[in-house]
Amino acid sequence: MKLKSLVHISAILVCETGLRIGGSKDTIQIGGLDNPIIRHPISDIPYIPGSSIKGKLRSLLESVYGRRTKHLQPQVNGEPCSCGLCDVCRVFGPHKNTNHQLGPTRLIVRDAKMTKKSIDLLTEAQQSKGVFFSEIKTENTINRDNGTANNPRQYERIPEGTSFEIEMVLKVYDEDDQQKMIDLIKQGLMLLENDYLGSSGSRGYGKVKFDKLEFQEIDVHKIKNVSSEESSS
């Protein structure tokens, strides 16, 4: 099996509603928020883990194409497809199946960094409004008997309108149907636009759209040109 080409996939993910991808409470100090979002450990700027995007794309595609065990029985325990034969397993990797003939997982999904435009906008908001790259949303439970709001709890979200740089790399081997794999990824992105990313989608969180989607084929035999300035410094 030989690597034939690499397809670089890029897009701008725009949050059309607040987006919440939970972080760890362990890193939050006493008096901090109950439900923080995930942030870069040094800059504290929120990002979207590649694993969150990849996992969501996969689960949406599996909802269309189905899930099977490595013994080709219907997957019942909520686990991803591990058949080792289908296109979802080819692109995303067969889950917990070490006995397959598919070769390496074809899709790499990078962590999505916030765009410079959004960083500038939210930095400005931080100075004028005191928000720190996020909004704090309070939710309640309505008491069914008297209609009052009980049990207030706070969730941190990435504000609507924030954008992130999506970067993925698709590895195409000589046995692969490149167009079919690209179409599968496009289908996954379409499904995601009609679903949600992160948590609390049924309560309005996590609606996203993908702008400027581009697929660029990279020649694997090309040798990187290092400029003389870089090499002499």
Ligand SMILES: [Zn+2]
């Ligand atoms: Zn499969």
